Amino acid sequence: MAFLGPSDLKIFLNDQIITPFDINRIEQAAYELSLGKEIYRTDAKDGKIELLDSKNRTVEINPGQFTLLLTKETITIPSDKLAFISIKAKHKLKGLVNVSGFHVDPGFKGQLLFSVYNAGPSTITLETSKPYFLIWFAELKTAAIGNDVYNSTSNNHQNQQGIPTDYIDALKRGELASPNSILKKIGLLENGLQNSIKDVERKKVRNEYLLTLLIGLLISVAIKLYWDSKAEEYGYQKRKSEESALQEITEKIDLINTNAVSLSKTVDSLRKVIALESHEATK
Numbered sequence: 001m002a003f004l005g006p007s008d009l010k011i012f013l014n015d016q017i018i019t020p021f022d023i024n025r026i027e028q029a030a031y032e033l034s035l036g037k038e039i040y041r042t043d044a045k046d047g048k049i050e051l052l053d054s055k056n057r058t059v060e061i062n063p064g065q066f067t068l069l070l071t072k073e074t075i076t077i078p079s080d081k082l083a084f085i086s087i088k089a090k091h092k093l094k095g096l097v098n099v100s101g102f103h104v105d106p107g108f109k110g111q112l113l114f115s116v117y118n119a120g121p122s123t124i125t126l127e128t129s130k131p132y133f134l135i136w137f138a139e140l141k142t143a144a145i146g147n148d149v150y151n152s153t154s155n156n157h158q159n160q161q162g163i164p165t166d167y168i169d170a171l172k173r174g175e176l177a178s179p180n181s182i183l184k185k186i187g188l189l190e191n192g193l194q195n196s197i198k199d200v201e202r203k204k205v206r207n208e209y210l211l212t213l214l215i216g217l218l219i220s221v222a223i224k225l226y227w228d229s230k231a232e233e234y235g236y237q238k239r240k241s242e243e244s245a246l247q248e249i250t251e252k253i254d255l256i257n258t259n260a261v262s263l264s265k266t267v268d269s270l271r272k273v274i275a276l277e278s279h280e281a282t283k
């Protein structure tokens, strides 16, 4: 097996092998293939295939997202050739990774489908009809024959014209666990955590304020109770001393009354004695 060089390619390639064909797209020992019109992005808003046209020429591949890209050209590989495909280095170096395979079988005919992944940190923009892919051709030592030739009966990609819906359905299923989406989730969790911490701190400050208020209130209540009990004790003592003073006064009044009665009795007896003596004197 030998690879076709630039001069071999100029002889071998034509618009039957690559449609549409442009001889100026031969670069060293490869041919440059361009981006077609049909694309599918895993983060497409409605989850559908998008079509590029003269007004809407570009596609943006976001970090961490898969995209299915179709070549503009239809390739026809003769049974005695095998081709190899890749993405141009300048796009790979931005982080665009070719996830899908890298060969085209003898007998294959159709547009080539590339599954790419943006492993870089920035959005990568591609434009329809611009050259992003390379194809190399190799001569087989012996041509493929019979069922070894890629065909529509036993193979799945023969006459590939458009993005097969099977692949879209597979990419739609579930969530894409790309480092970028994980990074976004971590960012969201971090924000959530920070908000929770702020919330807890706010509650802590509020609780401390309430606790201070409660302690102040308790101290005030305790002081009031203390003073009330003091006032009550003072009132009780005062009432007790007033009662005992009243008792003393009553006793003294009773004593005075008793003395007054006995004094009146003594006066009466004296009066009687005086009256008797004056009667005796007048005799």
Ligand SMILES: O=c1ccn([C@H]2C[C@H](O)[C@@H](COP(=O)(O)OP(=O)(O)OP(=O)(O)O)O2)c(=O)[nH]1
Binding pocket: 100, 101, 102, 103, 104, 105, 108, 111, 112, 113, 114, 115, 150, 154, 155, 156, 157, 158, 160
């Ligand atoms: O990235 C790729 C790789 C391959 N192909 C085309 C060319 C290739 O000849 C054909 C089949 O490739 P492969 O044999 O790797 O795929 P498969 O899934 O085994 O398909 P099949 O069952 O048809 O052989 O698909 C692409 O369009 N894109």
